[in-house]
Amino acid sequence: MTSATYFSDLKVRVAQNTGLCLVIVGFIAFYVFYNMNHPRGFSTAVYIQNSNEVFTLAMVAMAQTVPVLMGGLDLSVGAIMTLVNCLASHLLSGSPIQILLGMITCLATGALCGFINGCVVVYGRIQPIIATLATGAIFMGIALFLRPSPGGNVDGDLSWAATNDLFEVAATYGLFDDGKAAWFQPIAWLPVPLLLILITAAFIWMPFARSVTGRSVYAVGSGEGAAYMSGLNINRAKLAAFTLGGFFAGIGGLYLALQTSSGNADIPQAGAYTLNSIAAVVIGGTSLLGGVGSAIGSIFGALVLRTISFNFRIFEIDPLLQPLFEGVVLLAAVSLGALSVLRVKNTLESFR
């Protein structure tokens, strides 16, 4: 490929993903600004802390993205996350085998919750928004049943290793000469949560989005009738979308248990995660009408949301004003994205 065609290809790609590019630029600007003003900016400690704070929201935002791409909405992501969080606080202790089985059970539970959502939507033929509102209440009830009051027992080593950098992982489990091997040094500073996000995006989301089922999810979001006429398996796409969403939410809940070493069936917290996930999805350039966007954008949407709160801490803005700033930023972000409506020449085109 010559450089000219390469650049024109790049231009098309950027033009097709304006929202994604904007949110990435926005995140980098916010984050560099934050680090420049942080007394210990650009240090591993700061990266670790920030990636810990961002991880669960990033996962829940990815979870929300898949049903949204399909033209639906999942109001139960926060509840699934909380349910898995409470389950993990019971299972993540004991021998390594027990812990491993516990983690697999947790992730399977998340996927199962998503699958149940999918079944209610596909076979019950109930609108996703209202179906997940109801299943969310059920998942929340089970979470409360598992953990009537906050608490739990999570393996300390695992918790420490998962919430720090790679060096601590190696040191905790005695790998690579306790993390002192020379070849290991260049990557030893990488925060584990950041790596986990990258792995989830690269090895679960990307292959899914490129698969036939993944493309079907996009197609259903763009036009269900047309997707059906094209011979795509709509039911499978919907089931897969909700199941994958539940799985991502499960990862988020599992990590929250590792991070806090406990489970907490907190209804307002679950609601806040659900609402923030919608905000992250929209900021990340995914259309709520379906068919356009990606989970990668939602990760950056979550990063932007959290980075804004980080900046509040640095500048010691009155904590009482923080909710107001967050609200204004959210409203401004979605309004900016909507300004293109002013360019619509034919009013009929604005209805969809």
Next chain:
Amino acid sequence: MTTQDTPVSTRRFAISADDKPIIVAACFILVILAIGTGYTLITQGTATLLSPAYLLQQLQVGAFLGVVAAGMMLVILLGHIDLSIPWTVAAAAMMATAVGGAAAIPVGLAVGLLVGLVNGLGVAYLRIPSMIFTLGVNAVMRGLMVAYTGGFAPQTAATPLMQYLAVGKIAGIPVALLVWAVVSVGVIMLLNRSAIGRYIYAIGNKEAAAYLAGVPTKRVIIIAFCLCGMLSGLAGTLLAGYSTKAYQGMGDAYLLPAIAAVVIGGTQILGGRGRYLGTLVGVILIVLLNSVLSIMQMPEAGRQVIYGTVIILMLLVYGRNQKVTQ
């Protein structure tokens, strides 16, 4: 999809598609009452649930949800949704108690109207999906109220008139119930007897078609959101009167039950279809379900599960969509 083509004349007991949810929900209310009464008869030997005083008291508490659900229904009929209700309720209550005196209730309603106006402008003119725009407005309202109150419950108290509207009684009937009745009559008149009501249904069915037919779609959307905001404001002032003061998060418990009540009553979540009577029945169903569960001293976990199961079961009976691909 406005009317279902059920051949009424050929079947004596044919039920129109719009009535079916209402009848099913009403039957379910009887089931709830029967279960609750059975429980109290066994444990206490009395039929507490069936006493008029108890029912009136439950309906008085339900009136707040009923007023919120009435507004929510107008917006859902358009095919939109209003997620800003929690902090509209709280903001109206806080402003009403802060101003006090004769202006308290008008101020509460005005706060709701203003929030509704902002919602309507964003949805109608910027064409931002209502789901996300009202979510943002809710966050801003929360921010404003936290900044204003310092994050604590305001010290100001509700005016005597607000308290009277919320807890007073006329000839044994709670005034709050009368307020709900007035709102209900107003909404029924609006939906069935006014041009705006028909426009709301038309926009919910197919906005482009309504626009081409000459409906001032933007104005109707704004009016619906304003009414929804104002009814939330009314609920906020009543609620402040009920608990004699405003407090943080006082509206949080009303958003999801309001949506559930509207949907259980047979209104399509995508808009264009549904009757107000259904919403009324839906509110009563949710209120009675809550009260029976609290009589049974059901822990929160069980409540959530039952709550979700009931919504799904009700919708499985009558809320199933037509297949897009049929």
